[in-house]
Amino acid sequence: MGDPREPPEGTPDGGSGNEDEYRSVVFDESFVRAARIQELSARERLGGHYPRAVRPRVFLGPFGSLPRQAVALLLLVAMAFAAAVYFGVSSPHRLTAAPTGNQLTVSLVALSPVSPVAAVADTKNPFAALPSGYADGSAGFGVPAPSATEHFTKAEVTRALDVAQSYLTAADLSPAVLVQGETGEVRSLITPGEQAQYDQSINNARDDQHHAATGWLVRFDPGQVALASDVVKVTGTMQVTEVDTGTLEVTTDHTFVYALRPAGTESPVLVSLFSVRRELRLEFDRADIGAGHLRVVDAVEQAGPTTCGTPLADHFQPVLATRGPVPAAPPASPAPVNPGDHAHPAWQLCGVLG
Incomplete structure (x- = not known):
């Protein structure tokens, strides 16, 4: 009998069969997140706004593994902190406040x-x-x-x-x-x-x-x-x-x-x-x-x-x-x-x- 792991018709021409060099690769979550491209979702494919089935992923370094919502929240917090520092330094009330004390x-x-x-x-x-x-x-x-x-x-x-x-x-x-x-x-x-x-x-x-x-x-x-x-x-x-x-x-x-x-x-x-x-x-x-x-x-x-x-x-x-x-x-x-x-x-x- 043939190898049960092989197709009934045999190994396709040009295929590697049991000796497939990529068979040992495990496509775990970290591998997927590290990919440079990302497949469109079903909703995005049906929308017809993208000419290709994949899009490049934006490389964000250590933040690349975070959900989009988390990245957006971090950006908002950073912008709010920068605005607070700017207005705290340049506010005219800081420069013209009435003197206090004796x-x-x-x-x-x-x-x-x-x-x-x-x-x-x-x-x-x-x-x-x-x-x-x-x-x-x-x-x-x-x-x-x-x-x-x-x-x-x-x-x-x-x-x-x-x-x-x-x-x-x-x-x-x-x-x-x-x-x-x-x-x-x-x-x-x-x-x-x-x-x-x-x-x-x-x-x-x-x-x-x-x-x-x-x-x-x-x-x-x-x-x-x-x-x-x-x-x-x-x-x-x-x-x-x-x-x-x-x-x-x-x-x-x-x-x-x-x-x-x-x-x-x-x-x-x-x-x-x-x-x-x-x-x-x-x-x-x-x-x-x-x-x-x-x-x-x-x-x-x-x-x-x-x-x-x-x-x-x-x-x-x-x-x-x-x-x-x-x-x-x-x-x-x-x-x-x-x-x-x-x-x-x-x-x-x-x-x-x-």
Whole structure:
């Protein structure tokens, strides 16, 4: 009998029969995946879009054995990562973000009286002796007519001036802030990048040029001082300029005069006047303008009558008129300073109230 493995008709001419040199080759999965060509699927052959029955395989190195979906997913992840890196480096917000941290710099100047503080003559009209030019409250702000700047529209300038007025009203005119310890309204107008510094100044005021509560607002110790009138007299000016293409600056220079009396006293009372000059530099970027916030950059303040050396960082501490014997007059000039004494800050300033 013939070999059962051979065809009944015998080995075809030109065939190799049992001696086929490729009979030992095993066409396993790795062999198929490594092939340079790939047979079309039945669906692709029926579609008639391919002129040949096979197509070349794209060589992807170690990724060639992965399914198409996995390769596509890897490509998408790579593209998303590259986009994130690109936009993270080149984003304009990264270049123009508002500064954060200790932005406010404060200079406090105590003004010492040259004679005992006298009470006002008319308690019903405590500001009668003031010179002309003072107005009631915000009427004395001297707000300029808004106009467009080179890089800011009239609407943006108007908005910045409105926010600046709101800040001055809350920080310098509000009885709740002046003598009741309210701080939230002022905080709501400050840009978020400065709110941590503001909180530190309110909760732990210190005379280090950055954390004086009185650099942000005017306030008096309610245990010592009360308002004799809710009216505050104001005179001063406001100016608008550009710092750069993305920053608007509002500079304010105002003198506020308060009618004060000792806390807990009953009528008849002695009323004294206390003056605070505040020169502020306020900055706005477009995000601040849109959100109704401002950045307080500098505050230079003169306050009196008060005694030299009195801490002013937490509250202003006025020298008030008193009854009884006339107290001795304070020194007519600031006390001498010993440069070797490091118990007091080097920037502590004092002047004479004129």
